[in-house]
Amino acid sequence: MNDIELERGAQMKKILFALGLSAVSLFGADNLIRNPEVDGDAWQKEFRVGEGKNQVELTQFVEDSTWNRCLKMTLNNYYISKDGFKSVNAGVMLGGDAKKPGFPCKPDTVYEFKFELKGDAERCMLNYYQWDSKGKAQKKQTKIHLIRPQKEWNVYKGTFRTSPTAKRAALFIQFWGDAKRKNLREKIGQHIMIDKITVQEISEFTPGAAPEKAGPVNLIPAPVFVLGENPVVVDGFKDLMEDKPAKLKTTAEISRSADALRVKIDCFGPVTSDAYSGTGGGAIWKDDLVELFFESKDPNTPYLQFVISAGNGRWMGNGKPGTSDDYSGWKSKVSRGSGRWTAEAEIPYALLGYKQAPADGETLRFNLCRQHPAPGTFDQPDYSKGNRFGAHMMFDNSSVVFGRGSNSDTKRFAILFFGTMKPYCDQALAGVSAGERKDPTVKELISKLDPAQPGIAFAAAAELEKRVRLLRLGKEPFLLAQLKTTKDFALPFFPNELQNHGRLLKIRAAVNEQAPLMLSLANMTALPEEYRVIVNSGWAKQDPSQEWGSMVTGLRSADGTAFPAAKIELRRGVPIRDAETPKHERLLDVLAKVNEAATIPVQPREAGLLWITFDCTDAKPGIYKGRITVLPLNGINQTFKNSRSGGYAVKGASRDFSVELEILPIVLPKKSSIPFNGYVRPADRSGFLDRYDCFMRMVTPWYFTFTYNDDGSVAEEKVRSFLDPQLKLIVDAIRKNPDINDPKIMVGYSVYQVWKKRLLPKKFKSGTPEYWNAWRNFCLGIDRILKKHGVSRKEYTMEIFDEPHLKDFPMEELSRAFAEYKKVMPDAQTLLTSGTLYSLLPGWTEKVVPYLDQWIVHSSAASIPEPRKMFDRFKVLPGKKTGIYICGTNMRQDCYRYYRLLPWNVLEAGADFVSLYQLFPQSMANDLYRIPFGDAAYVLPDTVVPSARLEFFRMGMTDIKYLRLLEKLASGDSKQDREDRDFVRKAAKEVYLVSPHDAGLAGKMREEAIKRILKRIK
Structure with missing residues (x-):
């Protein structure tokens, strides 16, 4: 864990794990920051300068290479006092809307915050503001308070508690210094950058112990009215x-x-x-x-x-x-x-x-x-x-x-x-045991169940139910619960959904879907434990030679149809560092298959991640039921013969959790509705690319080490020794999938840049006839080699430039490189990645667009008005294709917003394909020695292991399968057809552009699409 913050690690952990239960939100844990990654143009509504408005400037900063957007605060001016002393007292408020600072908050409530920060300033301070209903502001310190920014991104976490009258709150990061007090270290031009900001409500209730804050329970009256x-x-x-x-x-x-x-x-x-x-x-x-x-x-x-x-x-x-x-x-x-x-x-x-x-x-x-x-x-x-x-x-x-x-x-x-609320109060009290009534908080809540005060009584009943449930959870040796919108797998990992322990585990999927069931398994004891996890449908006699039955793995429908264990894959989240720096956090990101015994280890008073995938390919629609048996290897159990089932009954430490898989009578396409380019060069030997519908392989220009005559003709088509074996593996793989989209191969990255700066002899002066002749012959040579391996021009594209910069390649040179390529191979395909700044320059439409076949723009540029206009104009031109890509290298990217919403971005923009930099690393030596640098999977010597981040991306791709299927079914001109197509269009805009902060919205829109599809096929 990063040792910069650690407010929660010391104080809070001692309190919250007193009897084994971590911070459990009673109201959910939505991020109160709507634009945590400072994307788009709306960031100024939520982040504003506080206090010294003319001293600092806020801007949206874009990092090189990754195109990551973040918030930058720069010190521009000092305040000069009447006696000539310089000082600075200004900062940024994190949270608010167009009208006022601060997000809505609850009074007397604990909130957890988390953000990343770096910069060249020597120091900055972290406080928080809160406002009451009259708008009166109060500024308080967090326990972190002083931050010393580093050159690289670091994570800061902590908590704050609102006052009993608070209505709104905001984090406040500020510069402060005063020369009069001989404490001015801040210098003009210094800056800090802030990114990935979250503020979430947590609860400090601990089972079996009093809340951290002594005193009466603070209840907000509910809007309740009794009609007599x-x-x-x-x-x-x-x-x-x-x-x-x-x-x-x-x-x-x-x-x-x-x-x-x-x-x-x-x-x-x-x-x-x-x-x-x-x-x-x-x-x-x-x-x-x-x-x-x-x-x-x-x-x-x-x-x-x-x-x-x-x-x-x-x-x-x-x-x-x-x-x-x-x-x-x-x-x-x-x-x-x-x-x-x-x-x-x-x-x-x-x-x-x-x-x-x-x-x-x-x-x-x-x-x-x-x-x-x-x-x-x-x-x-x-x-x-x-x-x-x-x-x-x-x-x-x-x-x-x-x-x-x-x-x-x-x-x-x-x-x-109607009439009275006494039956409601009586029912709330009936479920509380005598032992639980001794708990001080329970005792106080019971005293407030007075029907004469309906608003307080209703609030007390709700809190009583939650309190009793938490007391009971604290006595469990372990907890298992389904995760729905969890998107932060950082350690310590103890998700809010664990309060749902014991509830039905339910999955809904279509035929051909890879349906995920995310579970958290928490060890509530003081010792490490290993848990065997078995997906089964109970005990039965499966073999006539058996005297007694055995456990039947897999699930069963009411008519006896099996969902076999062979189509159920169990993986567990393995923690790995999130940065190659001494100060780093750990993420449950590596999704490794469970071992032969199907066990998952969990440390004491922590939770693990269990990821179960149900392969519904060609499955029969219906409801399949069963249970997930969790068996602590160090727990004590007894087994008894059960004549009713023909098997055994078990009593003791193990627990069974009901699971239900509903396979809908909806058939999704087996291939992705959006072609996926994962920028992969290593030949795939495990079928991994097919599992994730990755349609494009890469061939690097670095392998084409031609020699040239003085006139620019090729003297010898020399290549690196491993090019031909790699091309053979790539071609064999794409021939096994004849229905995948063209182009199937991308020659890249940045062929022209690599050729000019690394492969071309220095004797050629840029811009001369010999220079451009060498460029044309280099491209023709690549084409000949690919043709020799059976690759036609329609099957590959050449990425002429990858994220070109104007300072390195002016418009004239960029357009000339495209034109010269097309001069010798007019039917070959060209690709440009990004280049959105070029699209705004004079000459773009005339000099580049005619020679460009595929244009991939960064995810952020697709939502910026001027580049989006050029993108929209390009995509409707005959024969042109467009794509959206992301290329972040930070492992802490938001799983929902960054990965799951990328396919939604493609749908909203009307692009043809999606690109993710990158599916897995170019170097086979990475293994687990090095953390991913944008990679969404881990390449080991004999396999490829997915990450949790990649699975969220697959969820997004599945979302789009449903929406595209609905579009296909609604291709007519009836009123319902038009309404359904309009729904798809509006859903894409709402999920990606309007409410990307709502981590549950993509799932809600998928459910609405399912409802509309079912209505059509019934």
Whole structure:
């Protein structure tokens, strides 16, 4: 572990592992920094200068070679006091939005932060800011506080606790020095760079021990309302965008009759528009209106929505495409009073999904919302007039619960209890044992289960359930849980999902999918342990010679169809350093096959990573069930003959965890929907490239060591001795896969640059006729050698330049290299990697584009407006192909954002193929002696081992298989076809461009695509 920070390692580990349970988030652990890698143009909304605004400058810095974007803070000016002393006190706030600094946070809550930093400044300081509901700021130190930047990237981690009144918070990294105090070491021009920033909530609850912070439990009242015989008042409306009271007063009453729910909403203030009085249609959305949202009893319907305008216009929706034309099921009425207008609605219980009037104790989630349009029209947003801008209008939106910009987020809805909430409180208490009630925190939470205080009681019940679960988990000798969105495999590894120990392990896949099941296995004891892991479907008599049955490996469907163990691959995460520096961290990145005994070692009070892949190639659709048996080798077990199963029953240290594999009646293509270039040169002897759909092999120009006559003709086509054997292996491999895409071979990297600077004799002066003749003959010689091995011109492409720099190769030389190549081989293919700066220069379209067949741009450039325009123009030209690539060399790249979203980038940009630098290293000597330098797999003498990073990339490629299949099925011109194609387009944009920070969104979009596909094939 990096010894620079280690706040958590010393203090927190002592607390959190008191009885073997690490920090477990009770609310999930989403990153509160939306743009952690400082990508794109929106970074300025989230990162801003704090305090000395004219002293430092923030810029987005792009590192050479890797094109990695990061945040750079440079010291530009000192503050000069009246008595002439220099000082500096300025820094960067990490977290915020376009309106204000800071991300939303919870009061009295512990957050863990992590970021990378380097620079030439001698020092910088790390603090954090927090703001209360009135905007009052408070600055506090973290325990790291002082950082001494290094020349290379280093990871810094720690924690901070918010105050009981905190609403927003931000990290603050600053320069500070004062000459008057003889403590000014900062120099003009010094800088720091920051990257990969995360801030996540953690919990300090420890099973069997009191929380770290003594004192009463701090509960935030939940938005709970109890509807008895009399109407219940609902008030306290919140602003849509910020957690603060709404500008306009709004109050509501909810009442009930024998067959309907009644809602009355009083909207105080002027009515700006009441033009609409009809039903349905979009005109209503420009008026003063109220919205009533209710949860849906139908799991396939997101919610129920009823809208009433000030003109008594009505609208209905349910979160799905299309609207209803039948408004007869519910009633509305609008009236005017002094300084207010009132909307009343009567909605039958049947319309809300009830078969009869709700009984006492039943619940209904809801939200009540109001929209008020500001007078006039606006060309630009004016947030002094409202909080939402659209159709040249400003709107002020508010709701009962703070929706963080969305009124329809059902997870944030208020809760309505019918009659009483006493049964709910009784049920919460019933599951707590006598021993657990002795826990101080449990005792206090029980005391707050008072139905007379419904908001506190509801919050207490939720906390009680979590607390009891954590107490029980702490007594387990080991924990096993499924990982869904874990994207940081750094040690210490103790993922939040371990709180889900014991729950069903469920995988959903299509035919031909390689379906991953990520598991974390935690050792809760004080000693190292080795765990045998068996995927099985119980005991059965499989051989008539057996007196008693044996364990049946693999899974089984209800009709007895087997999902055999041979198609289930178990790998474990092996820790490896993440940098070739003395100060480095360790990552569970090497996914090595488990040994003959299928065991995985786990250190005491730590967790391991288990990666199980189900090969669903040609599998029969259906639900396959079984269990994962975890057997601690040092635990004590007893076995008993079981006459019912014909096998054995086991009691003791081992545990069985139910697993369910659902294979959908969806057939994905076996080959990737996006051709994949992994920049691989070593010949593949293990079938590894085929497993990951890597379609392109590389031939390096370094092997073509021709000699030349004075006129530039080739005197001898000399080559390195290993070129021919390597070409034979490459050609044999591609001939075994005749259906893979052309071009199948890339000659690269940067053929022209290598030829000019390393292979061409110095006697040739650049730009002379002899020089260009030598270049043409070099290219023709490569072509002849490839042809001799049976490779046609359509099967290979030549990368003329790889990330050329203007200072090394001006436009005239770059374009001439392409033109001379095409002069002698007009039907041969050319490739340029990146070159986005050239595309913005005069002459690009006329001098380069006509000679360029494939253009690969960096992932970041695909989302920058001007290069993206040139990319879009190029890709629609006849015969042109485009690709997107990444080339980061840092092993700490975000598994979700960097790897899984790369194929989404290709889909969003409309590119033809995806390139990942690089699938595995060019040197066979790397083995595990050296860490990957951009490599996504490890090459050993007799095999290739994947990384966790590569598996995330494969998840992304599988996502795109589903989306492309949906596009294919929706190739017609029906309304549903158009909607499905529109969904694919919008999904790609939302996942990659709008919300790349949401690590669960790609999976959600895949599930939506599955739902649409199933609807079509049923």
